[in-house]
Structures are given as C-alpha cells and as structure tokens.
Amino acid sequence: MLNGMSVTLCGVPMPLLYAADGQINAIVPQVPQGSAQCPLVVTVGGQASASVQLTIMALQPGICSVNFSGSGPGVVTNALTGKLNSASDPARAGEFLSVYATGLGPVQGPDGEAGPAEGLAAPLSAVFRTKAVVTATIGGSRCAGFVCWTNTDARGAVSGECAGAGGGGAGERGSAEDFGGWGCVS
Secondary structure, X not given: OEOOEEEEEOOEEOOEEEEEOOEEEEXXXXXXXXXXXXXXXXXXXXXEOOOEXXXXXXXXXXXXXXXXXXXXXXXXXXXXXXXXXXOOOOEEOOOEEEEEEEOOOOEEOOOOOEOOOOOOOOOOOOOOEEOOOOOOEEOOEEOEEEEEEEEEOOOOOEEEEEEEEOOOOOOOEEOHHHHOOOOXXX
C-alpha cells in the first residue's frame, strides 16, 4: 500500500513504485503458470474498483525508450562506458552493449536459486539471469554472447538488462535507433 492505494493482479499484491491521484506505477508480479486472464483491482481509501480482466503472458519483452514513450530510440548503452549509443555515436562491431528492457520473465541465480521477491532488489552477491533464452539482432545479424540479468535502481525496483557483442558484419554499426519500437510499461 502506498498513499492509501493498493493494486492486485490475479489476487497478488503489486509492489507500488508511485501512487497519486490519476497515476499508479506498479511492478507486474509473476502470476501463476497458465494464467491467461487475470483480474486487476485498484483499491483507494479502502474502496475497491470493479475488476478489469487483463491478459497476462509469461514473456512480453520490451526495450525501454529514451523518451519514455515506448517508441523511438531504445535505451542502449556501451556496456563498458555507460554512454548512450545514438545515430551520431553508434556502437561498433564487437563492442558490448547494455540494453535496458522489461518483460523478460523470471530469473534464477547461478546455482538455480529463485530470484528476488517481487519488488525487492537483487543481492549484489550473485548475478540473476533470465530463465528464458533471449536473443537479439542488429541490422539483421544475431548478436553473439547475449545474456540477461536483473538490475536494480535506487528504489530497489527490479528491471532487466541485457548485454551482448554488438553488430554483426565487419564494420557494421548499431545504435539505439536499431532497438526502437518497444517501450517499458510503467
């Protein structure tokens, strides 16, 4: 509960990142396997809304966009420097990229241990990777060595991050524009 508001999806409380009149930002919890339709209920000041049925998928990948709209260039940075790639400063073949994404599904630790609880930061002592096999292409060429893991921000919100060797062919370059079109859902 945050500011007298709470949200449930399939009866599971959603961790809230922000809650104010007219806007609630929440983390979609891992729902029971096989759940295709789930009721979403918002409660404000003890009054529950009518439920809205949502279709939930185990994986719904999306790359965060630079302008936060879900369209345009993706948030793709040089994995070593953290600098945002762009059309004027593209990645070069063989460079490693960090792609900020969401919806990559459950994660597990190096020894198969379960990922962090909903809305909690991943411990710094282990790298939690996605259970799903994730692949990426740049300019039609598959990226080599592509791996995904959890990342946390200052609030402890868990998001996905992927890195891989950018570019495919000799001299081919990739920029954030190559990853555009998907967006983070808040």
